[in-house]
Amino acid sequence: MNAAFLFDESFKNHACQHYHPERPERLDAVVEGLEKSKAWGPAYRVEPRPANDGELERVHDPGYVETTKKTLENRSGGNLDPDTFFSEGTRHAALCAAGGGIDLVTAVHERKAEWGWAIVRPPGHHASISAPGGFCIFNNIAVAAASLLAREDVERVAIFDWDVHHGNGTQDQFWDNPDLLFMSMHQWPHYPGSGLSDQIGGSQARGKTVNFPFPAGMRDGDFLAVIDDVLTPMLGSFRPDHILVSAGFDTHRNDPLSGMEATSECFGRMAARIKGLADEICKGRLTLFLEGGYDLDALTSSASFVVRGIDGTLEDHSITRESTPSSAGSEIIKSTLNEVVPHWPDIF
Numbered sequence: 001m002n003a004a005f006l007f008d009e010s011f012k013n014h015a016c017q018h019y020h021p022e023r024p025e026r027l028d029a030v031v032e033g034l035e036k037s038k039a040w041g042p043a044y045r046v047e048p049r050p051a052n053d054g055e056l057e058r059v060h061d062p063g064y065v066e067t068t069k070k071t072l073e074n075r076s077g078g079n080l081d082p083d084t085f086f087s088e089g090t091r092h093a094a095l096c097a098a099g100g101g102i103d104l105v106t107a108v109h110e111r112k113a114e115w116g117w118a119i120v121r122p123p124g125h126h127a128s129i130s131a132p133g134g135f136c137i138f139n140n141i142a143v144a145a146a147s148l149l150a151r152e153d154v155e156r157v158a159i160f161d162w163d164v165h166h167g168n169g170t171q172d173q174f175w176d177n178p179d180l181l182f183m184s185m186h187q188w189p190h191y192p193g194s195g196l197s198d199q200i201g202g203s204q205a206r207g208k209t210v211n212f213p214f215p216a217g218m219r220d221g222d223f224l225a226v227i228d229d230v231l232t233p234m235l236g237s238f239r240p241d242h243i244l245v246s247a248g249f250d251t252h253r254n255d256p257l258s259g260m261e262a263t264s265e266c267f268g269r270m271a272a273r274i275k276g277l278a279d280e281i282c283k284g285r286l287t288l289f290l291e292g293g294y295d296l297d298a299l300t301s302s303a304s305f306v307v308r309g310i311d312g313t314l315e316d317h318s319i320t321r322e323s324t325p326s327s328a329g330s331e332i333i334k335s336t337l338n339e340v341v342p343h344w345p346d347i348f
């Protein structure tokens with residue numbers, strides 16, 4: 001079965017008047033990678049459509065939805081906060097990134113496609129309950145996850161966030177929800193500053209938020225160790241009906257905004273592992289949402305590797321120097337496990 005993609009040229013109409021790293025060309029770079037991987041042509045296409053207020057209000061405050069939509073009607077553009085710009089095309093793009101994301105995960109749920117990828121802008125994972133942030137306006141992946149949890153035939157959803165920044169918006173929105181497992185690995189200290197190991201969820205959902213605040217310089221082996229040593233056993237126990245990924249590519253070694261050392265191949269290897277888990281646990285249901293990633297060549301090559309990882313054409317290379325975790329990475333993984341282990345008594 002083919003992939004499903006949510007992409008539309010209108011997502012490029014969200015554009016800053018001055019140079020900004022979160023720029024329309026990022027989408028073309030991802031699409032180029034998908035074309036190279038041959039996944040693009042035969043894919044199932046999800047048409048973008050605006051999310052309605054009820055769909056947004058599953059994770060956003062109604063007052064935030066109302067005032068933000070009103071602000072975005074200003075055609076001359078501006079800023080929602082110092083980092084987060086908007087332009088004439090933003091209102092449509094932001095609403096369609098969220099609404100199209102719902103239809104994408106629904107298509108994956110209904111088996112219209114084997115897996116999905118929302119290639120959208122603006123990104124979403126820093127958009128919190130009642131605030132924009134870090135180039136994000138509405139939290140696309142959270143809106144989609146909440147739409148799945150609203151279904152009678154879905155009980156649990158997992159979100160894995162491999163963007164180099166902590167997914168603070170998603171964490172806040174599901175902080176006390178035991179049906180959503182949120183795991184984020186990110187550079188720390190770095191924007192937005194949250195995501196320490198002891199942030200593990202509210203009283204109803206202790207251990208369902210899992211954070212890896214890695215120092216700069218982490219390599220492939222550190223990221224893969226999180227998947228092998230923590231995500232894999234947790235998903236085996238949590239048994240989600242869907243796995244969603246906040247797929248940011250600013251963890252890449254060439255990214256201009258961050259200091260990590262992930263290779264393009266690392267994204268493919270992470271995707272391969274997560275698709276394997278989805279196949280084992282939730283009928284293969286896996287959907288990626290584009291978040292950050294600001295080096296265009298890195299976006300292209302990483303996107304191509306992701307598809308090869310998911311469709312099984314990425315060779316499982318022998319263990320390289322970068323495939324084992326560093327001592328600094330292992331320390332962080334250990335500290336996080338110390339925090340969450342009491343809440344996962346059956347697996348650790």
Ligand SMILES: [Zn+2]
Nearest residue numbers: 163165248292
């Ligand atoms: Zn990011």
